[in-house]
Amino acid sequence: MTAPFRSFSRSLTVERLLHPITGDDFFSEYWENRPLLINRNDARHFHGLPGVDEVDELITATTSGRVRSSDDQFLVRSEGDGHASRRDVPLNDHGIPDIQDVYRAYHDGYSIVVNRIHRRSAAVADLCRSLEAAFHHRVGVNLYFTPRSGQGFAPHTDDHDVFILQLHGMKEWHVGTPENDLPLPAMKESSPPLADFEKFILHAGDTLYLPRGFPHEAVTGASSSLHLTVGIHVYRWADLLSEALTLLAAEDVDLRAALPPGFLDGPLPASHAADLADRLAKVLADATFTERAKTSLGTSLLATPKAAAHSQFRSLDALAALTETAVVSRSPGMLCRVRFTAHDATLEFAGNYVSGPAFLVPAFTHIAEHERFAIRDLPGDLSGDDRLDLVGRLISEGLLQHESEKP
Template identity: 25%
Template sequence: MKHSAQELVEQRGCPAYCCRGELSTACKYQNWNFKFHDKGSVNMPKKGGKHAEMGKAMQAQCKRAKVEAACSLSVMSFESPDSLFGSLISPIKQEMFFREYWEQKPLLVQRNDPLLAAYYQSLFQLSDLKELCSQGLYYGRDINICRCVNGKKKVLNKEGKVNYMQLKKDFDQKKATIQFHQPQRFKEELWKIQEKLECYFGSLVGSNVYITPQGSQGLPPHYDDVEPGDLLYFPRGTIHQADTPPGISYSTHVTISTYQNNSWGDFLLDAIPGLVFDTAKEDVALRTSIPRQLLMQVDIADSTKKLSSLLRKLADRLENTRELRSSDMKKDFIMNRLPPCLGYDSDPLTPGGKLPKIDSKIRLQFRDHAIITVEPDQENSDEIRREMVYVYHSLKNRRETHMMGTEDDTTSEDGTSQQTHGLRFPLSYLDALKQIWSSSTVYVKELNLIADEEKENLALSLWTECLIEVI
């Protein structure tokens, strides 16, 4: 498959063409491409103009980024999120990756390893679609059929359910690319990879599969080969395009993407309202009225000095704040991420082992799948609501709906409501919860609560949700 990095664009607001004109959102994500099934090449445009100049700069970056592995690499390490990511980009070290490539320039890691090439090939194959279609796939939601005609995307989707024979016919005769959305819903190995990456980045991780037939439109001359077993990383904002050259039956690649809506701007939009709310309770300046008719004015230049002064006060308070309320981003991540991948034949999580008692020694399970937030009491509709501690987790999330947002993101395909799973405690429990989260092990009787009954109730509540175990 040929990948053409046509130009570097601004980090947000620009589409990226992926897989023969398929419109992607690479401007919002960091992208990893896993290449397998055939030989291919990465290409750059060489004609004059602005795009060519930007292309030449990117070509030089990619050439410097090319890395040949000195020795054979084994398949992925799933011991921890850190080890998984390390094995993903090996032999590049993580420190070097984030220092030199992350959000800066593409990275091509070339590895002549048959074991790794075979592993990548096992992630998804064209033959997998035959079985998946029998389970009920739909055009648009699960699969797109498209071609690049005169530089533009042409969607060839039918209506309703996908028929595999028709899909194969469009693939063979119309030379259409198959885009399969979120294969981790069906392929356990991708579930394992993406669940660990979500733990590693603390951000949602989605994926797509692109299967492209032979004889697709040509691309400009290549400047680097992408072989089976290689990995190609694109920072957000990189426009890229792929096709399959003649002589190869078809080409498949998996694109794994992360870090959409995870910028400092997104975090500020989420955290500042809580900071303003907390500051206003103590600073009377934030509770004084705005100037008369300010909302009716076109020019508010006279009020900007006052507003700037208030923002400086917020900045001063922020420097001395240990915690920021970012509940919306936290909850969105926890509610929509993958559940833990415990094994292909594992039953759903249920509490097990000994019940926690006052003398029990406990430890946190699934640390990467749970968060603590402080929010106004959601069950009290009074005008003045007291603050409560909420523990949210993703242990009961549904893998089948991962990254499959609909018009109403709170409702799944079968009509059941998707909700955030977790527990609610009085604010006085916050220190004890932090104690459990920050300790490798802790005795229930040593929890930072006054009464033994409170300590046992906290431990039992967390045990019931499978968040702690007794050791």
Template identity: 25%
Template structure:
């Protein structure tokens, strides 16, 4: 019998199954007090400090004289708060703050392979990024102040030319909502929307990964280039004198096409490619191991005592016997599945789990600890 999950206040009191069947990819959902009494995880000064760091991905959006301007961080200085019509966007805050990661993980009724990141936008009064659409699903959680959202299911998604942002040329709002802290708005892909700060405000965007098939195809061909084996070399023992020397002959074309058609890929090839691709860290992610790592023996002792957890930026996925972590893959046996899959699903493994794991798993945990992919839990 299929297990039915519980209704979630985060989804307005409906179950994930109902949300996915009725709203996901289909229509918007306004959820009043999705997180009652919500307060910002970072105050604006902490957000500004994060935007000044090299490892954080940030953008500054400004609007003046019917013109949009975008600058990429890091930012040592931001516009004075009295100046209107500007917005600071800080991407991937979950990679830097545990409380942001914990908020993002509340949305794990969507698989990790699709869950992307938590972006925080700070806007002065009147600030926004203009009428636009996203190519992915998004939850917009109001964290501080108020933001007025105007949305539309319009089919006209033509853009204003010559702008650094994808601004809709003919946005026509159909619905309008004023969001207070704790309120949340879900929008499916390609749903036109425009958010404007009413006074100073902060909005959290929970986004989802939706790579284009073109991107996936190019990455897969690159992945397969290391495994393709086509023995032999082109030869034409039946070659005839060329009447037109510059023309590529049909015989040559057919010969090479016949050889290239021998290229095949299996379901396992696709599994390994997709797992490595989806677990690959983002470009700005840098892992740092402990300054003075414990010896393998002492690490295992500490892990059995306290347990371990995945680092904030670590992405761990699996399919069948294959496990993927930060762009790398390996196969596991039945004896290792319990510990490894629990670590992947729970993003942590308690001391008992470490103790019951095989030596191979304990060695892998130690290696990941040294690389900064895994950390010992606090006492």
């Protein structure tokens, strides 16, 4: 069995993202439907997220040659003929991005793109965790820094929903009408027409929501612009059905059989394909099987890599002095899930897990349902030493933190 995901900063984070729009209004009127601009006249609304002063460090300080991808960061500029010039950030002899080259490119009108900033910034990682807890969809964040009178990309569409968080300066967005509603990645247009568009102007502290498929471009004016694009990479109904089909194939050998040799030269046996589809339809009518497919999607959500949320070393240093009266807490927004059978229990979180005998289910559930608690309040058939051992294990695995040792 699987208990629901638990988090305790869902409403706070979504409220901050959408303020003063309510979550109910957003999901009923805008989600997957139409753009939403939120002007706030509050430049400090996103205080705590990276600003202009952090861009240099984010480019240079957290790059690993072993895991670096070609699109981790790059430079892009929209040219007069409408196409975009893109080039990689060069590396110096030590494998570190050449920041002087980046400065020169920025001066020449290139926008700086740092993708997957949630793997580099703890503040952005916290934002992602909280939004994943609210949406139950994967969240990733890219950073865009554009000089004044500049444009990075030509008109394009995204195959995921985005929230644009304006952190510095001003940016003017031109948003057109989609050719395809809620497009799949393969339906994404590389250079969509943008003859007619709606104009949205963002200043620091503003938010723009764009559902996937809406063509758009953005330009700066008299000031530079720094924004984060928060991408909501949704699990579609098609993904759930695909997951269910994979689970069924593990149980039904006919689905694992090869297509007939030379199948491209003639028609496939339609009756056999229909029979396999009927088998899938029958298992989907079983709520237990559908829950298994949903659980499998949840496992992939928990495994999304992000930067560490906070320093854990103070709590690790304090483990020897831990007592039952101590209060511990977990990172706001961190998803937790309890899975259990008649014999064992597992607490899943952030690509990690702790498991043990089934009598741990009440304690695991309490931890998943409470952001902050005293160790002595853990329920279940546990001795004082059992509670201390369990909490110590969860501190060492990065889920819990000693309240008194928070920096």
